[in-house]
Amino acid sequence: MKTIPLSLIVASVLVQAAAHNVQSIQYDGMVHISETVAKRLNEVKVGEPLDPSAVDKTIKNFYDQGYFEDIWVDETDGKVTFHFKEKPVISKIELKGYKENDEAAQKELLQIEKGSLYDEKRLENAKKRIIDALSGDGKIDSVVEIDSEKLDNGSMRVSFIVNEGEEIIIKQVRYAGVSALDSDDFDSMIANKQEEFMGWMWGRNDGKMKLAELQYDPLRIRDYYMQNGFLDAKIDEPFVQVDFDHYTAQMDYNVFEGDVYRVSDILVFQDTAVIDDKELLDVIALEKNKPFNIKTFREDADRIKTKIADLGYAYVQVQPDLRKDKEAKSVDVVYRITPGKKVKIRNVIVSGNNRTLDRVVRRELFLAPGDWYNLTNLKDSRNAIGRTGYFESNTIEEKRVDDETMDLIVQAKEAPTGNIQLGGGYGSFGGVLVSVAISDRNIFGSGINVGLNLERSQRTSNYSFNISNPRLNDSDFSGNFSIYDSSTEYDSYTVSSTGMSVGTGHRFDRHWSGYMGYNYSTNNYSDIDPTVTTLDPRYYENYAKSSVVLSATFDNTDDYYIPREGVTFSQSIEKAGVGGDADFIKSRTTFGAYRGLQKLTDFDLILRYKARFNYVDDSGYLPLGEKFYMGGIGSVRGYQGYSLSPVNGVDSDGDPFKIGGTQTFSNSLEFSVPLVPEARMRATAFVDYGMIGENSLSEIKRGGYGVALEWFSPVGPLQLVFANPIGDKPGDDVTHFEFTIGQRF
Incomplete structure (x- = not known):
């Protein structure tokens, strides 16, 4: 910042002021401030x-506005000119x-974008944020240099050059005074842990020090004690x-x-009694004569708040307190409740749904x-909107109007729900393959799911169309076809199938729903190789299936x-034999x-x-195609x-002929x-395990x-x-790669 030669100005002003007002x-060289604003800042009249x-x-x-590198003033015959040199x-x-x-x-570290004014203070703040981030990563002795260069066009190029420091590895953590609890349990609480053998492996402690967390680890240990x-x-x-020679540490x-x-x-x-105290005591998990638990204590406060807020008291305050008796080693747990006033919803505003209709969200x-x-x-x-799958994310903001009125603002970010897939390829079995698939789970923003699939190869053809509406006329009924x-x-043979299904469902409450449907299909075998004698002829019988399906979800x-939270459960029963040839219960x-x-x-x-x-x-009659098979996404990857299937005999190539199983169980554990x-x-790591059999x-x-x-791709x-x-x-058919599009993760 260039200082104004005030003594010269004063001398000049004293001479000129005697003769001129x-x-x-x-204003010369001023760009970022308008003349109107400049007049408000100017004390000269x-x-x-x-x-x-x-x-x-x-x-x-003018300097306080942050736009200027230098300012000077001159005066001639009563004409005062402010000259500005703006920051590049x-x-x-x-x-x-x-x-x-x-x-x-x-972006988060620098907080400076192209087009910003060159400001050394902002650069220094960015440098500090980088060093703090490196410290948070456990790096010490890190160096950040700022390299600035003025370009030919007068603008500035700024580079932050980082030399990352070294990580400190915690070789030993010792605790003095621990006897009642196991200090090994502290590892699940604290951020700075002792290095374990082969700590680089997933699930092991690598011992890297997290400097930013050091101040909080004692509080975490104390919280664990208070949970007990x-x-x-x-x-x-x-x-x-x-030890700065080896960048290792010991903590005590x-x-x-x-x-x-x-x-x-x-x-x-309760400051004002709005509910029977017994109803509040019923939601409290802490028990008399049992050891106090600070975690349960906090959860109880949340449960009390929810219980009262569910009665309309949106601004209820719950102040938990403890009265310790050091002599008796006991504690009274006290919850002081200020309900406030009951609050009504004045308006519900839906935003962010550029494609999805308002009514689809509101229902x-x-x-x-x-x-x-x-x-x-x-x-x-919030959860119901998320379960639709139409939105990438959603929030419901509570906007306070007054003590008794509130607006709810639903802010949703839409997710891609439709895709068009054009594919082709060549397989050793089917030869050249051409496929077209069009689907949309939320067509025209209506909440209706439509899908069309066309696939053709030298050996296979598949054509299908489906449409379903989860909320017929915005009611609790659904329908599909x-x-x-x-x-x-x-x-050894060719099998052709043609079928249809239709059904309706009903949502009983916000989590439970039921469904009833009807399926019909015809299944025909042709071009049977007469030389195949090792297989049961009933496997090639033409049949029609007519079945009723009942399910609950x-x-x-x-x-x-x-x-990220919750449970899903579904149970379906299909009875075939309502007409047709197939007769089974699935x-x-x-x-x-x-x-x-x-x-955690x-x-x-x-x-x-x-x-x-x-x-x-x-x-009565269970066709081969109605039995179960295992393997791949959805069972055992x-x-x-x-x-994966029981077998009976061999096909024309001498390979085992898979006849399917009557029972199968599979389960998966995943970390995402x-x-x-x-x-x-x-990224998700998983372990699958499954069983299948004909009799067990x-x-x-x-x-x-x-x-x-797992990726939310453009398609x-x-x-x-x-x-x-x-x-x-x-003999198992193993595979190391699979993919799906449009399915729930």
């Missing part, structure tokens, strides 16, 4: 003598040596000894445990204008594609449980468990789809973590493991699976 004011103090104050006002514009900014390929991280009733526990800040904690406190009484006090809401506020209904509304025609030419998850059971572990792991880790059990009973969050890309589940057992890439949810089999046998 200010006749006019001009036309028609008045030129006052040096007014000039000085005006210059300060940054035309190129880059971060080298750290997060070079992470645009989101760079030790209310007087004290944990000092860790004493850290660092001094712990005072104290005694275990038991709950002596649980009390609730998933359990709160409407005129309703009393209800916290549970609000949460269930589909038709298909397929043909496959095998070495439970789903309280928070999202359709990537749920049962399908599925279960899924989802748990987000971000609170500090990142978006999702645990999934999925299980499937299928059973079919031959009550690492094996080709539908390749973010890979590229800004692209909604995740123990006939065939197989497992698989691997990783999957819809895409899953790439890389798997290896476990316990495979000679």
Whole structure:
């Protein structure tokens, strides 16, 4: 910043001011501030003598705007001119040596964009953020240099050059004063852990020090003690000894445990009684005469808040308190409740749904204008919108109007629900393949699901059309209709199938729904090789299937594609024999449980468990095509789809002829973590295990493991699976790669 030669100005002004008042004011070189704004900042007035103090104050006002590198003033015959040299514009900014390929991280660290004014203070702040981030990663002795260059066009190029420091590895963590608890349990709480053998492996502690977390680790240990009733526990800040020659460290904690406190009484006090105290006590999980648990204590406060907020008291406040009796080693648990006033919903505003119709969103809401506020209904509304699969994300903002009125603003970000796939290829079995698939789960934003599939090769043809509406006329009833025609030419025979299905469902409440449908198909065999004598002729009998399906479904998850909480369950029964030739009863059971572990792991880790059990009973005639097969996505990955099956005889090539099973069970355990969050890309590690048999589940057992890439691509949810089999046998058809588009992860 160039200082104004005030003494010269004053001398000049004193001479000129005796003869002239200010006749006019001009601004030279000013771009970022308009003349109107400049006049408001200017203390110098036309028609008045030129006052040096007014000039000085005006210059300060202009400098405070942050746009100028230098300002000076001259005066001639009453004409005052303010000259400005503006700060140059940054035309190129880059971060080298750290997060070079992470645009989101760079934006967060630098907070300076192209076109910004060159400001050394902002550059220094960005440098500090980079160093803090490196410290948070456990790097010490990091160096960040700022290289600035003025280009020929007058703009600036700015480069932040990072030399990452070294990571400190914690070789030993010791605790003095620990006797009542096992110090090994602290590892699940603290961020800075002792290095374990082969710590580089997934699930092991690598011992890298996280400097930013050091101050919080003692609080985490104390919280763990308080979860076990030790209310007087004290944990000092860790004493850290660092060997800077080898960048290793040893940490020592001094712990005072104290005694275990038991709950002596649980009390609730309402400023205004809006609910019976007994109803509040019923939702409290803490028990008298049991050790106190700070985690349960907090959860109880949330449960009380929800209980009262569900009555319309949106602004209820719950203040938990503890009354310790150090002599008796007991504690009274007290909840003081200020309900406030009951709140009504004034308006519900839906935004972000550029394609999806408002009514499609509103029918998933359990709160409407005129309703009393209800916290549970609000949460269930968010989850219901997420379960549609029409939106990438959604939030419901509570906008306070006054003490008794609130607006709800639904902000949704739409996800791609439709795709067109044109494909072709060549296979050793089917030869040249051409396929066209068009589908949309939310066609024209109506919530209606439509799909058309056309596929043709030298040996196969598949044509299908389906349409379904989950909310007929925005009611709790659903409807679906589909038709298909397929043909496959095998070495020993050709099978053709034509069928249709129609059904209707009903949503009984926000989580339970039922379905009843009817299916009909004809299945014909032709071109049977007369030389094949090892197979039972009944496998080639033409048949018609006429069946009724009944099912029930439970789903309280928070999202359709990537749920982080909730459970799914479905049970269906199909009875064939209502006309037609086939006569059997088929049962399908599925279960899924989802748990987000971000609170425990500090990142978006999702645990999934999925299980499937299928059973079919031959009550007259069970065709080969109605039995079960295992393998591939949806059962046991690492094996080709539908390749695991009991066998009977051989086909014309001498290969085992697979006849399917009457019962099968498979389950999967998955851990999903973010890979590229800004692209909604995740990586998932999984283990699968399944069983299938004709007379018992123990006939065939197989497992698989691997990783999957889950990505919300421009053509819809895409899953790439890389798997290896476990316990495979000679003759098994294994595969190491599969993919799906449009399915729930």
